[in-house]
Amino acid sequence: FVCSIVIDKRINMKIGIVCYPTFGGSGVVATEVGMGLAKKGHQIHFITYKRPARLTHFDTNVFYHEVSGYDYPLFEFKPYDTALTSKLVDVILREELDIIHVHYAIPHATIGYIAQQIVATKGKHIPLVTTLHGTDITLVGQDRSFFPVVEFSINRSNAVTAVSQHLKDETFKHFNIDRDIKVIYNFIDFNRFKKIEKGHFRKAIAPNGEKILAHTSNFRKVKRIDDVIRAFDLIDRKVSSKLLLIGDGPERPLLEEMSRKLGLDEKILFLGKQGAVEELLAIADLFIIPSENESFGLAALEAMACEVPIISSNAGGIPEVNIQGVTGFLRPIGDFEGMAEDAIKLLQDPELIKQFSANAKERALTFNLDNILPQYEELYRSLLVAQ
Ligand code: GMT
Numbered sequence: 417f418v419c420s421i422v423i424d425k426r427i428n429m430k431i432g433i434v435c436y437p438t439f440g441g442s443g444v445v446a447t448e449v450g451m452g453l454a455k456k457g458h459q460i461h462f463i464t465y466k467r468p469a470r471l472t473h474f475d476t477n478v479f480y481h482e483v484s485g486y487d488y489p490l491f492e493f494k495p496y497d498t499a500l501t502s503k504l505v506d507v508i509l510r511e512e513l514d515i516i517h518v519h520y521a522i523p524h525a526t527i528g529y530i531a532q533q534i535v536a537t538k539g540k541h542i543p544l545v546t547t548l549h550g551t552d553i554t555l556v557g558q559d560r561s562f563f564p565v566v567e568f569s570i571n572r573s574n575a576v577t578a579v580s581q582h583l584k585d586e587t588f589k590h591f592n593i594d595r596d597i598k599v600i601y602n603f604i605d606f607n608r609f610k611k612i613e614k615g616h617f618r619k620a621i622a623p624n625g626e627k628i629l630a631h632t633s634n635f636r637k638v639k640r641i642d643d644v645i646r647a648f649d650l651i652d653r654k655v656s657s658k659l660l661l662i663g664d665g666p667e668r669p670l671l672e673e674m675s676r677k678l679g680l681d682e683k684i685l686f687l688g689k690q691g692a693v694e695e696l697l698a699i700a701d702l703f704i705i706p707s708e709n710e711s712f713g714l715a716a717l718e719a720m721a722c723e724v725p726i727i728s729s730n731a732g733g734i735p736e737v738n739i740q741g742v743t744g745f746l747r748p749i750g751d752f753e754g755m756a757e758d759a760i761k762l763l764q765d766p767e768l769i770k771q772f773s774a775n776a777k778e779r780a781l782t783f784n785l786d787n788i789l790p791q792y793e794e795l796y797r798s799l800l801v802a803q
Contacts (some may be wrong), residue, residue: 635665
């Protein structure tokens with residue numbers, strides 16, 4: 417007698433998602449995964465310290481649990497990790513969750529593991545999925561102050577996913593990993609990211625027919641936005657252009673000063689954090705992402721979905737998204753002159769840029785949310801069957 421247990425695909429799951437609620441890529445992906453799963457009927461519980469930036473709409477299947485923590489004069493730093501673990505334990509037990517899915521290893525994989533162990537002492541067994549996003553592996557996670565904890569927590573998760581093949585390879589290269597890692601790529605929701613008509617925006621930003629370049633990020637050093645500005649300086653000398661810098665972060669004051677010193681402050685618009693990025697991508701001719709480190713490059717994919725070709729570095733997982741000579745061009749990290757050359761070539765050739773725009777959209781379609789979400793569902797179900 418062989419007993420085969422199959423979790424019915426129609427059965428909805430209760431999933432707890434732990435993430436950073438900010439505009440950072442991991443928080444965006446976590447929120448989009450949750451909202452996508454909620455639309456398919458699953459019940460989603462977000463557990464974090466602030467309402468996730470992309471969680472803007474009410475959905476009867478989505479719940480948000482805020483971690484507030486406890487202030488006490490002894491604490492110079494509020495022990496957020498402990499407060500998050502306690503909240504997670506509480507939500508798992510009270511809401512009878514089926515799965516914990518944490519995004520960004522630090523400290524979420526560790527918190528997921530501790531919460532899992534705590535609820536096990538109360539008779540509740542729940543699988544833990546950890547999604548690795550980028551700097552949790554390539555930068556922060558390798559620092560001695562985090563390394564052993566990150567390695568341990570990855571090995572103790574019941575399933576681990578990485579957002580690109582490159583990130584998977586980096587994880588094996590830098591950590592002693594004794595388990596499999598599944599690549600589940602970042603994805604795009606074409607209901608939101610698509611070419612839309614925003615002619616009046618273009619007129620307002622580029623009244624003299626200038627070309628428009630765009631960059632979105634969290635303005636950290638790793639994004640090399642100074643290279644964006646240097647490249648833009650060269651581009652603008654050949655093809656009159658405007659540069660939209662969307663987002664905010666620690667590098668912004670330096671970059672504002674740099675653009676003033678280069679006499680480009682009229683041409684470079686620092687737009688800060690924007691909710692509707694797709695409306696700005698709609699008027700961009702090119703998107704530029706010269707990062708030093710980029711596990712995937714979700715920002716580039718969002719631009720591609722809006723039919724914007726990409727000028728990028730060849731860092732990390734970017735070549736898995738932007739295809740050289742097809743959807744854009746790639747150059748070695750720091751080669752802003754080469755990037756400017758590629759951009760000028762495209763901007764001066766209307767037929768070529770048209771072709772690249774169409775290619776960008778076609779490539780982006782392979783990362784359609786509808787293809788990627790079932791991979792997470794299948795993973796969750798396989799863990800529930802294995803329990
Ligand atoms: O590290 C960051 O820049 C933010 C980070 C995050 O986890 O918030 O972004 C990473 O995750 C995104 C979503 O998976 C990826 O698309 C980004 O490439 C990745 N960033 C880096 O690797 C630098």
